Amino acid sequence: MSSTIVHSPPLTPSANPEGGAVAAAEGDDREEKNPFLVALGERVRALRARRGMTRKAVALAADVSERHLANLEYGVGNASILILLQVAQALQCSLAELIGDVTTSSPEWLLIRELLEHRDEATLHRVRVAVGEMLGTGGAHGQGGAQRSARVALIGLRGAGKSTLGQMLADDLGFPFVELSREIEQFAGCSIAEIQALYGQNAYRRYERRALEEAIQIYPEAVIATPGGIVSDPATFNLLLAHCTTVWLQASPEDHMKRVVAQGDLRPMAASREAMDDLRGILAGREAFYSKADLRVDTSAQSLAGAFDALRRAVRQLLQLPL
Template identity: 40%
Template sequence: MHTSQPLPTEYERIVAQLSRTLRSERANRRLSRYELAQRAQLSERYLAQLESGVANPSLTVLTRLAEALNLSLLQLLDIAALVTPTQAEYLIERLQSRVATRHLGIALVGLRGAGKTTLGRLLADRLDWKFFRLTELITERTQIPLDELFSLGGDAAFRRLELETLQQLIDTSDDQFVIEIGGGLVTNRPAYELLRRHWITIWLSTSPEEHMERVIAQGDVRPMHGNARAMDELRAILNERTPFYEAAELHLSTSNQQLEASLNALEQLVRQHLAADGRYQHPPTSFGRADGTEETHLS
């Protein structure tokens, strides 16, 4: 046990060194940021934050980046000249503490029609975890239907309820679960920061056309009813929110994918991400259908 704890500025120096190493190693390999993000299964925006020294990476993220660059974790950190052994011990403790204190939860973000509900339920079944929808937790908590919540308090009141309900879930639940997040929460900065701090966030995306097709396939024709510019408005919303969605830790596109293919890809992405977490109990892997039944599209 050490007698004195290094100052936080030492950690900041280490993060700055990491950002320099990432940029240098990526340049040496002539990889674009997009290519490295794909290899490490991170969003391009999150990698940009790492390379700018503003993100606070977990041990899992660092391990995947090291593997993507064919480096050891020590080579990636490249901190031997920067820190004393005591400071190195502090760094490891700090990285491990993020894993130890983080809830074992998967939060699916994205615009309506990306497959959050369908894939979320199926992923939870495969992992033998619980499944929640944040909007349902809010209405259960308030005992007020969703449309009435908006009419009574407006958007600002609903955003406060999002934050309060997430905090309540953090304070009261020790279960492993998958949670579906409403498409607009990402613009609620306090709630989104809380979400990203406590759970693994995955952005599910698809094309604007598929978003619209899937919503209508669910039986909701409201987006098109009496609105000739519905698709333009959808594209505008997606463009506005994309920078927020890109801040999620992981990204999976469901565009032009069969349901089973998207589910398999999502399950594999999650299992790989959780592999470094010793608290995670791995249920049997179940890629693909065992009964050979026909695949269906997302809706």
């Protein structure tokens, strides 16, 4: 692109030493720029400087126009995800680093991220436990012979049997039974449906975290029935794994649906096929998190009495309690 050097005013876009591609990039100062796009542009410039590359060189490597890249750098270019991927590849960095993921926000984060990249799940689990122990969050409970927590948390989708089996287990162990959903409602002063309708999902997750923190603080021994989505928030789930012995109560999607309907919730029947597809999708999306539990009991494979006996035996053995 040709450029004409203009001596007045002194800071015209076309006089930029990297070419005249910033004519639109500096844009109209009268328009307020989006803070995210501005921060994105600053990261692109910083990464380019770190690599010692000119804007023209990055544009060529990314197969985008220099003007497009200049717009991006000055926070006025709302680039598609594919363009961002091309720019990241040209800068030899991850897309996460380009968009500002926290794990790329400092040299130490980047070095830790590189150490953990491509490690298998077993190795990552050991690292997570070791980090939890080092930070004093209780991440190593039950590891290497350490005593297991006597707080038993039941996780799984609604309809897995957490309330019914949880109360039975609490009675058997002589522990308090805590229904975390009820605790959340007490904190909020309204039902869970009202929390989500009035305040949104983020507010609900804050109440959920607060309820779990209080349960952990109050009860050294307890059986806790958790909401099905507690695994959706990594901070809350980390807290649960660190301070509780966890049991995943599994069930088939069909049993989940039947039990929810039996509890009086007829909403799934309005569009049963779509509801079942959604349920399968949620279960598939959460399975990898539920599988982090210390124990798992399949409540679809046996009667209520059989499921309770399996749960009771597994928990007592793990806590080293008499059968």
